[in-house]
Every structure is written in C-alpha cells, then in structure tokens.
Amino acid sequence: MRDPELEVRPFAGAGDPGRLLPRRTRQNDAFFAALAEGRLRLQRCDACGHARYPVAPACPRCGVSGARWDDVTGAGSVHSWIRYRKSYLPEFEPLMPYVVVCVQLDDGPRMFGRLADADGDPRIGDRVRMVVERLPSGGHTIAFIAGKGGRDGG
C-alpha cells in the first residue's frame, strides 16, 4: 500500500483567499477534514464503485446515494491546461502568470489546481501529483506539482 499522504504547504499567494472556499457542509466535511490532514478522500459508490468528485449526494454514473470515503493518491496526468495572464483575484496576483491544470486522477475523476512549479508549458499527459495548500485562515485548497512515473511511480 502506498502512503496516501500529500505534502501540506502554506498558500503560495498573498493574503487569504479563504472566502473563495466552498461552505463546509455535512456532505463535504469529510473531504475538507481529510485535506487538512494531507489526504485526498473521495466518495466511492457502494453500488458501482465509481469514485466521484465534486462531492455529491448520489453517484453520477448509477444514481445510488450510498457511498464510502476512500483515500486516494492524488496522482494523475495533465488532461488540459491554461495560463492566467490577467489577474482576477488579488490573492493570486503575485503568482501571475500561473498555470491551471485539469488533471485526470489515476483514481477516477478529474480535478483542477494551480500547477505550483510550472516551468514552461506543461504537456498533455505529464505526470503530476497533488499538494495541499493551507490558507492563513485555516482552510485548505489543492495544487499540483510535477510528478514522476506511471500509476505506481512518483
């Protein structure tokens, strides 16, 4: 078994973008609580095994509501990417220009995050892994950094 722990770092931008985080609810609490511990925890459908994100009350594949929380690795491949050249949020201003990747996780869903160590243009298929960024106000968000190897590497 791999250790699913993710590196937890301070937020790389300026100030605190905590106001942008989703409101904590009974439904998404397990996700954010896990993130605070450096773990990526996704809902896995009791009926069909589909791992889903964002947090949802029922499986988008089969409609069954029962699900268990599963720790997954946060490793994946770049599915697509863009680069912000215009600042929309003051907290991200010092990071300009920054790359946001859409990552196909090895464990199912796709997730977005800033590519924290982007050096030039990413390439579709590049291996990346998730890191957690801790906001000054205590919330957590995710970012990605370059990873190595295939499903069991990096």
Place this chain on the structure above:
Amino acid sequence: MRAPMTQGDYEASRFVVEPLRLLDCSVPVDTAVAIVLTRDDRARDLRRRPVYLLAFQGIHAGPGEFIFGRPGLGINQVDGDDWEPLGREEPVFRRAGVAPEDVGTLHCYDGFTPQVLWTLERFGFCRPGEAADWVQGGRIGLGGELPVNTSGGHLSEGHANGWGHTLEIVRQLRGEAGERQVDGLRVAQWATTLGDSIIYANARP
C-alpha cells in the same frame, strides 16, 4: 467591431487566459432587442413578414452532463468517459423536420471563439474534432457553405446573450440583411455549446 481583423492583429492581441487572446473574447455592450412572439394565425396579416419558429430545445442536463461540464465542450470534470456529440441526432432537428444540411445559416453563442467550433461539432455540421479544419477556406463566411453569425455575433457585434443573433436571424429570413444577406435562405438555426437551440424558417412548416 467593424475594421477587418488580420492574422497579425490577432496574434498581436494580448493573452487573457492562455490560450485565449483578447480577440478570442466577446465584446461587452449595453443594448436592447425586442421580439414579438405570437400565433401563426395572428401573425399572418401583420404588416411585417413573420418568421416561423419550427422547433426548439433547452440546455441539456443529466447525470453525465451539466452546464459547462461536458468533456469536449468545456470544463471536463464530471466524468472521464469519452463523449461524442449527438450531432444530427439532436432532438431539435427531428422536431423541426430538418437536418443540418438544410440549415442555411447558423447563429451560435460565441462568448469565446472556441464555442463556434464546439457548436458546429455538437450539432453535426462536421465530425467531432474536425471543426477547426472544417471552417477553413471561407466555409462559414458569407457565400460559404454555412454562413455563421453573419452580423458579427458576440465576438464582433457585441455580447447580447443571443438577442443580437436572434435579430439577425429574423432579418436574414425576411431577406432584409442587406449586404450580409444569405441568398436563397429558408432555414436558420440558433444553437449553443450547451445544447439549447431554436430552428427558424421563412415559411410555415
């Protein structure tokens, strides 16, 4: 915007969110458009020639598809399945009794340039992934096989959430589009990447 845009103008415009440049983005405007919608029997003796609405469909939603969330059409997050557009199987064509090749001019939601390509693929004017090649050589210009957004659309005329397109469709089907007129036009379509669409004609169905 009225001045012709060159490839050089485009490449000189700054990136906003790469790969989209300023000239990939629509032009914000304040505007107003009014449309009078009534029954066929009432429209018949009006002074202005009516345009007929053959069929429409709304934004598609479901377990695997929600607004801005469809693989190939935007954010790509909901699932990792390969998704192919319905193309000519979109219900609006069946309801209107027409096929994509019957559409004489397409007017599509173009907040950003890629949405034009996605709409062409979604509604079956070309195969998935082929729109960028398909539009080459004036195919979607005036006099081409499928004139698209003849009034300039959001990208050039101004972003009025489709109302400018609707006004242009009415002008086109009435034969009142002047130098932008599509010759011999019978059927016009409004469509977006999210699946909503309206098909209009210049004569009663």
